[in-house]
Amino acid sequence: MFNFTPLLGAQSSEAASQSLLELDGGIKILVDVGWNNDFDTNLLKQLEKHVPTLSFILLTHATSSHLGAYAHCCKHIPLFSRVPVYATEPVIALGRTLLQDVYASTPLAASILAPSVLSEAVYTFRDNPAPSILLQPPTQVEIAGYFNRIHSLKYSQPHEPSPTPSTPPLGGLTITAYSAGHTLGGTIWHIQYGLESVVYAVDWNQAREHILSGAAWLGGIGASEVIEGLRRPTALICSSKGSQRVALTGGRKKRDELLLQLIKETIQNGGTVLIPSDSSARVLELAYLLEDAWTQAKGEDDALRQAQLYMASASGNSTIYNARRMLEWMDSDIVREFENQAAQMGKNADDKQVHKTSKAPFEFAFLKVLERKSQVNRALSREGPKVIIASDSSLEWGFSRAFLEYIAHDEKNLVILTERTSPISKSHQGLGRKLYEVWSRKSGIKGLDDASEDPPAKAFGGGGAEITGRHVRVEQLAGQELSVYQQYLAQQRQILTTLNADRGGTALEVADIVEDDSSESSESTEDEDEEQQGKALNVTAVMAHGRHKLGLTDAELGIDILIRRKGHYDWDVVAKKGRERIFPFITSKRNQRADEYGDIIRPEDYLRAEEKERDDADGVENTQHGATKEAAVGEKRKWDEVGADSMPGKRLANGISRRRRADENRPEPMNGVLMNGDAESEADESEDEEDEFNGPVKAIFSTKSISLNLRLAYIDFSGIHDKRSLQMLIPLIRPRKLILVGGESDETMALESDCRQLLSLDTDGSDHSTDILAPAIGVSIDASVDTNAWSVKLSKSLLKRLHWQNVRGLGVVALSACLRPGEDDPGGEEENTKKKLKTGNDSIEGQAQQNGVQGTPILDTVALGMSSITRTAAQPIxxxxxxxxxxxxxxxxxxxxxxxxxxxxxxxxxxxxxxxxxxxxxxxxxxxxxxxxxxxxxxxxxxxxxxxxxxxxxxxx
Structure with a gap:
């Protein structure tokens, strides 16, 4: 059985992608946790319902449309952080920098508390609209912790994942990652479970680029055939985005020439070029291309050398740092370039000029990274032409919007769109989409996918077109809104109290999510409101699961039914293995302050009685004299004792000075991430400081009009498959079921029509038509393969006569045998029967026989009396x-x-x-x-x- 449900990203203009795959035995796989740039929590409601029953999660690309909601779900959806997640190392590293950039760039990324959650708390203020209260966003340290939990895989490495402890076993399911070519570490997933072979390929690119070698569909001599792991799957899940787009004539070389030509023309006119892009995926291709062009420019008289090259992203240094240490995931030319540079420097160790000019990939000599607003303001204030790659391509957050507002008035400036930006939501298009529509009208390109068929080799003036953008600022809650929020928190505390009393075993799970109030007494009062907000939200979600019985049936609960269902006291352990034979036990982490390595050890808990008395006496003496004894040189201070130089400042409730807390927040490398980038000076940091509010805040929206007097151009750098790639590869893959997702309705219908013609006949002329399915969002379809397969047992007498042949790790044999019912199993099965009788389960077996339930059938040798009329030998194959x-x-x-x-x-x-x-x-x-x-x-x-x-x-x- 295989059921597929697109939670997001099917026949929709929105780019967010979420897919649910369901296999036999209650196995549920979530592929991608995408989100739109509107950060709407309503899009995550369907996902939240399935979280308790998810077996594991797969991530495909380090883009917001594929993992944008990952950190939000880990922080605000109970049990989500316990689900195992698998991805490649580049997706983990670049996804972490992406989300850190998002949460550092826009307050709206924290997402707004749904009005339905506040509906019961604001019943006394029904005449007023509900305030846009923001949830507590995850910190950069929390985001790094969430991504550290992800299990990394390598390409072409079969792996048997581990399921969530409360879900059914996977039974030999294997996952394998293959290169998708769209982003660094982007993945085509192959899932093998029994007879089901599922290939999940969304947003892949067959064309070779500067740093990416293309999707790993083809192999062999001359790449003339599909590799064995991806050939003839039972179901192929493919994206239809760009299915009608015709590739640019001349390929990558022509594309690069058009881009550099537009840049040189703008620089010669003294203008500024803005290239909106993402902050961790496709930006690497642009940065590498432009850095190489600046390096190849000859002399200071070249047009490119006259302009400054910038990359503006709040996590730009981290992105480049991660790219430098992942060269093995890139195209072979990149690795070869690095090896040649190292060899050249080794041969000319004494030549200083060679050391000055030689550099490894992604060691930029011309491109400068801007990570803070102060750096951006200084770059804009400098005279002369500039070329800026800024995040994000939607222009809804990041530095790209600030650059657009600054250069929009001058017709010498240029904005180069590198992809056809999708609308943010049904009600909000976004600036990136509006810019594309303005360019489409000015250039005469009316079709959605005609831009690459005959691209204009010039830019078009905006002509003073007016576009409006949405601005977001935050304010602290006060007055009536604060009262509403306090009522909401009080209601959540009451829910928590009843939850602990009524839910029994599952109340312990709440203890894992919501920490005890007594253990929070050591925290500062300023942090209390922020933590309490996250606590209340978690409790709300847990209660929602409790009302729906966690969405689990008795079969899915397994042995946990003994503690999760009232009135269940018996559990049959016959034929059960491992955890299913042991009474369930849930540990409470109510007072635990720990990490992955266990509880934090407090030395005072292990002091002897006389040591405690001496410490107490010292404490009383110090309190009476009102002084603190300074430790001598080389002498260890006692637990929670601080130096004298830190006493004049204010102290937090737990004894840690504010200066020490500030030192902990300074930028430092952690898990491959440069927190907050490279600080130039304390003055820069003070310039970037904004009004920070303690406690709950709300979002205030406003609109601003922008008059477009600059020029617009479009060059496709999206790195997505085109019409020719789809029409060539899908017939070679020859899937039994083809499921189309990830595109607009027109694209999906057009690709479905093309595939029906291409897959109507096989290459040998036989009629094996492929079922083509195009589900809508939230519609579940049955994509199971039609096969006849049964599980049987081999008798010992037959097993001795078989001669197994090893074919690629599998044992294969052809045989002729007699099929017998399971209860007629002779010989070896008698021992198993005796063991069952010893366990006292004979009454259960008798009940099973009365109900017509039989054991697994047995294959036995053919009787002598039937050998003359039965063909007992098969022809060799x-x-x-x-x-x-x-x-x-x-x-x-x-x-x-x-x-x-x-x-x-x-x-x-x-x-x-x-x-x-x-x-x-x-x-x-x-x-x-x-x-x-x-x-x-x-x-x-x-x-x-x-x-x-x-x-x-x-x-x-």
Missing amino acids: HVGDIRLADLRKALQAEQNTAEFRGEGTLVINNTVAVRKSGTGRIEVEGMVTLGAMGRLDGTFYETKRKVYDMLAVVSGA
Whole structure:
């Protein structure tokens, strides 16, 4: 069984992607935790319902449309942080810097508390609209912790994931990551479970780029066939975004030339170029290209050398730092460049000029990173042309919006759009989408996907077009709004009290999420409001799960039903393994202040009685004299004792000075992340400080009009598959079920029509049409493969007669046997029956027989009386898949000439041709000729013999 449900990103203009895959045995897999740039919590309601039953999560790309809601879910959705997550190392590192950039750039990323949550608390103020109260956002340290929990995988590495403890076992399910080519570390996931082979491929790119080698669909000699792991899946989940887009003639080289041409023209006119992009994925391609162009520019008279090159992102240094240490994930040319630079520097160790000019990839000499507003303001105040890559491409957050407002009035300036930005939401388009629509009208491009078919090689003036943008600022709650919020918190505390009394076993889980009030007495009062806000939200979500019985059936609960359901006191452990045979136990972490390594050790808890008395006496003496004894040089201070130099300042409730708290927040490398970037000076930091409010805050929205007098241009740097790639690869993949997601309705319908024609007939002419499905958001479809398969047991007598053949790690045998019911199993099964009787379960077995429930059927040897009328031996068969490259090596080892000619044709001794069809069928064509001495040429028979030798012969039994 395989059911697929697109939670987000199906026949929709919004780019956010979330997909739910359900397999036999209650296995649920969530692929991607995408979010839009409107940060609407209503989009996460469907996801929240499935969190208690999720087995694990897979992430595909380090973009906001694929993991933008990950940190929010970890902080505000109970049980989400316990679900195992799998991704490649670049997705983990770049995703972390992306979300740190998002939360540092816009307060709206914290998301607004839904009005429905406040509806019961504001019943006395129904005439007034509900305030836009912001949730408590995760800190940068918390975001780093969330991503540290993700399990990293390598490409082409099969892995058996571990499920969430409260979910059913996975039963041999394996996941394998393959390169998607769209972003660094982007993944095409292959999920193998029993007979189900599911390939999840959303936002992939087959074309080779500067730092990415393209999707890993094809392999073999000349990349002429789909690799075995992705070939002929039972279900292919593919994105339809860009399905009607025609690739630019000339490919990557022509694209780069158009970009540099527009930049040079603007620089020569003394203008500024703004290139909106994301902050961690596609920005690497642009940064590498422009840095290389500045490096290749000859002399100071070149137009490019006359302009300053900037990259504006709140996490820019972290992104570049992570890119430097992930060269093995990039294209082979990048690795080769790094090796050549290292070899050149080794040969010319004494040449200072070589050391000055040589640099490794992503060690930028011309590109400067801007991470703070003060740096951005100084860059804008400098005279002369500038080229700026700024986040984000939507222009709803990040520095790109500030640059746009600054340069919009001058017609010498230029904005280069690198992708067709999707609308933020149904009610809010966003500045990026509005800019694309203005360019579309000015250039005469009306179709959604016509921009690359015949792209204009020039920029178009904005003509004073007016566009409006939304601004967000925060204010502290006060007056009536604060009273409403306090009523809401009081209601949540009351819910927590009833929850602990009524929910029984599940109340302990609340203790893991909501910490005891007594343990918070050591925290500062300023931090109390912020933590209490997150606590209340968690309790609300937990209560929602409790009202729906956590969304679990009795079968899905398993043995946990003993503590999660009232009135259940018995559990059948027959045929159960591991945890299902042990009474469940949940530990409470109510007073735990710990990390992954366990509880924090407090030395005072292990003091002897006389040591405690001496410490108490010292404490009383110090209190009476009103002084603190300063430790001598080399002497250790006692627990929670601070130096004298830190006493004049204010102290926090837990004894830690504010200066020490500030030191802990200074930028330092942590988990591959440069927190807050490289600080230039304390003055810069003071300039960037804004009004920070303690306690709950609300969002205030306002609109601002921008008059576009600058020029607009569009060059596709999205790195998404085009029409030709889809029409070429999907017939080669030959899926049994094709599921289309991730595109607008028009794109999806057009691709569905094209695929119906391409997949109507197989390459050999036989009719094996593929089912094509295009579900809408929230619609679950059954994509199970139609197969007839049963589980049987082999008797000992039959097992002794079998001769197994090893084919790529699998045991294969052909046999003829007699099928018997499970209760007729002779010999070895009697011991199992005796063991069952000893456990006292004979009454249960008798009840099962009365209900018609039988055991697994058994294959046994054919009786002697039936051997004369039954065919007991199967014909030998050949099993395996021959690669023509391996066949070529084998023939060349025996002094034969073998070379590839044409499209996948292997020619041996100029007399025999070997071809391989798309279905794996091998065709050997040739003739028997006389040699130089009048002898028969045995090339044809020798080639056939080699073909058979490379296959496993499975004999009958």
